[in-house]
Amino acid sequence: MQRVDAQPVISQRSVERGSGASLQDRSARLAFLLPAVILILVLSIFPLLFSLALAFMSWDLSRLTGGARFIGLGNFITLVNDARFWNTARVSLTFVVGAVLLEYVLGLGVAMLLNQEVRFRRFFRVAFLVPMMLTPAAVAYAGRMLFNEGMGPINDIIKHLGGPQIPWFSNANLALPSLMLLDAWEWTPFMMIVLLAGLQSLPPEVYEAARVDGASDWQLFRHVTFPMLAPVSITVILIRALEAFKLFDIVTVMTGGGPGTATEPVTLYAYLVGMKNGNLGYASAIAYSLLVMVIIFTTLFLNSVRRRAAAAAE
């Protein structure tokens, strides 16, 4: 890390005054930034490269010293033919799309409710914030109790309302949607808070003008609020999607990937292969494929957003 120009942005004066302060700033500029950069290089970039190297090796957890062997594309050939891996990729993607959409719709709805003159705002804001602050491992246990089919309150309440008993987590087709529901409980608050701030920053004049023109509530939402909120929406959706790809704690404690492998995301599979089977190389190949998925997803998402924005502008 090196600099071209010797003077700090803020102070042209210090240059004019002579070299004293700017000499000091020369060392300061490195002393301020380098600790963070070095830490990230050593403990984030190095492991990332290490992991890439691992993906081309055969290395057993039980023989940590001297057991590594280069096997080229071996792990990736196994990966392409591994049906269980493809299933986990499907689970992860479905989860990301489903959970984030659900959270966005709910979050926007609650944010719009709260973006009015309502009483007890502070109570609502605190109550709505709480879920996202709670430890996922504990949330997963709360989920296991609430969704429990014998003694849980959710099915009991549905029964009292005259609805059917739902096999939330014992049915292989329902387990993943149920998991999305639990994730939505925890993370809708994030969407809600940021979208609410976005709503509050919209200029009121636009609304007044639209009102004068006789726009209905729905027209206001469709043609004013939603388009103007788009930049914030895109950001929160992307942030939540990136986080949702990391799904691990909730699913590990809640279902352990089951029933069968119906809710097993890529993260959990990589963990099981690495720590339970001790196959470090293959686990790294699986984990790296997740990174590739994340990058492809992000690129596609941003491209489609950009294309739509361009189409809308024409």
Add this chain to the structure above:
Amino acid sequence: MQMTMRQTRRLKLSLTYVLLALWAIFCLFPIYWLIITSVKLPIAVYQGPKYWPWIDFQPNLHAWEYVLAGPLKDQVTRSWINSAVLAISSAALAVGLGSLAGYALTRFQYLVPGLKWRNNDIAFWIISQRMLPPVVIILPYMIMYRLVGLIDTHVGMILAYTVFNLPFAVWIMRDFFAGLPVDLEESALIDGASRFQAFSKIVLPLAAPGLIATYLFCLMFAWNDYLFALMLTFSRASTMPMFVAGAGSQSYGPQWWLLSALSLLTVAPMILIALLVERYITRGLVVGAIK
């Protein structure tokens, strides 16, 4: 006509309150359920759902005694203190290093040779570390930590959480510093203060709200983590989420009353933070996401 408009408005407002109340119940009910389950006797749990203490069932503190004064006492205390020590110190480190770097990125100009990266590129490179799924780097961590003897140590965990939180801390603090006027530090510099003195005596106090928000976030991420603890600890440095997660896997089935008490002990500090400093959290979230 006037009347009906007022009526529709009133109807809308009532509907708003009903929906908000429903959402509040949706958000808080799981916590209520943890609380009442933690004071149920096993029979009250297995008889099917009981909602109201003293009406449906007789509350009993047996689970809390078992957890806080009984056989689990030592393990619970150790895990809880571990969690607190790791979260408090790693958050302090992340905020410290993060504000130095965040400040540098707003006040100095950089150019990385070869890559032609300027300040914004460096900032983006730093925040992009946050997008990385931790599972990609966790196996190398485990191997490195085993080889250098950092596995299951407090130092190792503090380092891991600091690096995990650092990108976020830099990103948020950078934004806070960018919003501060530079006049005060400039006059201090002219008066002969060193850059670090100007930073610590003048800039940091002004950025206090940002520091608090960032600290709370780092604290929360570290406290709530499960993956790092699972991979890098097994006993000495093991944390509360680890203990809770492990407590549910007995062969004779989960003991819901104990799990509820343990879960509550785990989430209690976070609920407290939400109650006391909701404002900071909200501000930090918004800055972190939108800017």
